[in-house]
Amino acid sequence: MTESLRGRTAIVGVAESDLGEVAPGTTPADLMGQAAVRALDDAGIELSEVDGLFAAGTQMMMGSLSLGEYLGINARYSDGSNTGGSSFEAHLHHAEAAIAAGLCDVALIAYGSTQRSLLKSGGVIPQEAPNPYEEPYSPMMPISAYALAASRHMHQYGTTREHLARVAVAAREWAVMNPVAWSRKPMSLEEALAAPMISDPLSVKDCCLLTDGGGAVVVTSAERAKDTKKSPVFVLGSGEAQSHLHISSMPDFTTTPAVQSGERAFEAAGLGIADIDVVELYDAFTINTLLFLEDLGFCGKGEAGAFVTDVGIGPGGGLPVNTNGGGLSYAHPGMYGLLLLVEAVRQIRGESGDRQVADCDVALVNGNGGFLSSQCTTILGSEATL
Amino acid sequence: MTTAGRIEESPRATFLAYAARGQLGYQVAKGSGRPVFFPRVTEPVTGDTDLEWRVSMGIGTVYATTTVRPRGDEPHNVSMVDLDEGFRMMSTVTGTAPDDVRVGQRVRLVMLPLGPDGAELPAFELLEEKS
Structure with a gap:
């Protein structure tokens, strides 16, 4: 033990x-x-x-x-x-x-x-050395990796481009309330769906900012x-997990190691889904939010499209997710994981201004690395949760 | 777990030698019978080094697919293909519009000069096509 x-x-x-x-x-x-x-x-x-x-x-x-x-x-x-x-x-x-x-x-x-x-x-941003079993086929990385995962999720579970667009719209709704967000212009579902495709089924509005x-x-x-x-905002539990580096070695494109990182964090914190007041997920792409909601247990596998439609993750929705506007609308400086922690702490402290979630004592943060490769989950809580 | 000896020919070199002959080479661990791809020195999880090379029949199913649309360039297809022997690889499905490729479609191996200096590498075309 x-x-x-x-x-x-x-x-x-x-x-x-x-x-x-x-x-x-x-x-x-x-x-x-x-x-x-x-x-x-x-x-x-x-x-x-x-x-x-x-x-x-x-x-x-x-x-x-x-x-x-x-x-x-x-x-x-x-x-x-x-x-x-x-x-x-x-x-x-x-x-x-x-x-x-x-x-x-x-x-x-x-x-x-x-x-x-x-x-x-x-200039050029340094990347991991090209994978000789991927690079000859000219995927546009990292977008194409997430696009491949999205294509599989759509095939297997009937997820639609509209489901993806709802994630982008919810992020934008939060960003409108964040004075330091990069993209604060309101965006309709129709606008999100009409955006030009980059790597199908992902459009420019499915991709994080740069x-x-x-x-x-x-x-x-x-x-x-x-x-x-x-x-102080206490660290109640952390969990790490990894299953691959390159997308071509991901065992199941619809399930990420957030299953294990989440389980480990919840076990360490002695908490469950119902205890979470606010959720900060690494939304480099809209499909991430859907995958992590499922893998962390907020809904069943394949149900995240319905979850973001029926329960809602934007302001006024059933589960507040990515309350700063996320990588999609607030900021995405190459690696976004640290800014997830900043927003989670501010929400627990009650410092998030117009976008503050009421009675926020427990936050779940899920960092994503690589191509859905590394998942690290953190559960933070106020003094009342000790 | 068996001990790994000196690497006389790299897994990559063996793979490319098969490709130069128009073949898709992959490995199978003799102990577990499991296919291994990408080629490597040890079997993942077990650490066994009893990997033997085989030639794929080149028939598979599209597992995931995307149409990549580079700015100012023609779109192209990138797909993950599950080979019938039980391993998965990234490739491209050619001979059809890139966005006509669907998850679940059956495909067969064709070689395309996609490697450095035009080296032939495994690609796929729809099985139903040109029949």
């Missing part, structure tokens, strides 16, 4: 960096540094107290070193695990363990990306969290 980590650590500071399109010449490390200082200020913790560094990125090989160099921190614990966009939920899991084991006291998890600016200036941005999260022990600026 492993030692329970439930409630042993808390997130005490969160921040976004500049988002959208950042000033020319800004580096990913600038954004990490900016977000880190903002998050530490949010926590009321001095930079000098940070002794654990966690970072990953698409524009840096050695993220935790970059972060330490920028901030002048000689960390006694560092972790550059890269599971793609889910890295930051994985980092939080690892930080829980490291803090509980006394290997560090104040963990800083940070991310920064200037991918939008980079592409605009003719923005700059970053963020930071400060994590510490429940003990140290007693003396911080705001109410």
Whole structure:
């Protein structure tokens, strides 16, 4: 029997960096540094107290070193695990363990990306080396991987393009209420359905934004969290799972490892679906939201199309999902996972303004990495949930 | 689990040698009888190294499909194909409009010069077609 980590650590500071399109010449490390200082200020913790560094990125090989160099921190614990966009939920899991084991006291998890600016200036975002069993067929990655999964889900369960479009519309409805969201113009179902196709059955409105941005999260022990600026948000449970890297090795295109990561997180938290007040899912593509709602247990396999139609995931719907507007309408700076944690913490603190979910004590976050490859689930709760 | 010896010919090289002969090579683990694709040195899960090469009959079923529409370029098909021998691979279904390809359609192997320097690689066409 492993030692329970439930409630042993808390997130005490969160921040976004500049988002959208950042000033020319800004580096990913600038954004990490900016977000880190903002998050530490949010926590009321001095930079000098940070002794654990966690970072990953698409524009840096050695993220935790970059972060330490920028901030002048000689960390006694560092972790550059890269599971793609889910890295930051994985980092939080690892930080829980490291803090509980006394290997560090104040963990800083940070991310920064200037991918939008980079592409605009003719640059190229570094990718995983091409897979020789995929690359000759010219899939448009990562979109085509998710399109293939969507095609299978449609075939197997009767999911439609309208179901996908409903996910995009719900995300937009939330984004309209988020002052820092990139896409805030209201969008109808008809508009979403009329968008040009990129990799069938996914249209441009089924795909996430391509923005700059970053963020930071400060994590510490429940003990140290007693003396911080705001109410701590406790880490109740984490779960990681992975089943492949490249889409061609995904065992079942309609079922992701979120089945296992979710089970592990719920078990660690001692909670169930009915306890969740707000859900933040990594919506790089509309099909993600459907797959994760099913795999995490919010509805049965194949039923997410009906769920988003009948129950609803937008403002006023039965289950608030992606309340910041998500990767689809708020921000998607290459790896989006850290910003899921930021929104979940703000919802539990009651800081989400017009889009605040009432009586929000428990949030579920699901990070996705690769091509539905890595799933990391985190369940966070207010002090009342301990 | 058996021990892996020195790699004399890489799995990729063997695969390409089959392809150069117009064949789709794949591996089967002798112990478990399970097919393995992409080609590798050990069987996933068991770690066994008793992999032997076989030649696929080249008949399969479309498992998933997408029409890729690159800006300023003609659309093309990318499909996942389940071969009847029990393994799955990414490929393309050719000889028909890319968005006419449907999940569940039966397909057969054709070789196309898709590799570097025009090397022939496995692709597929609809079985019903040209009959």
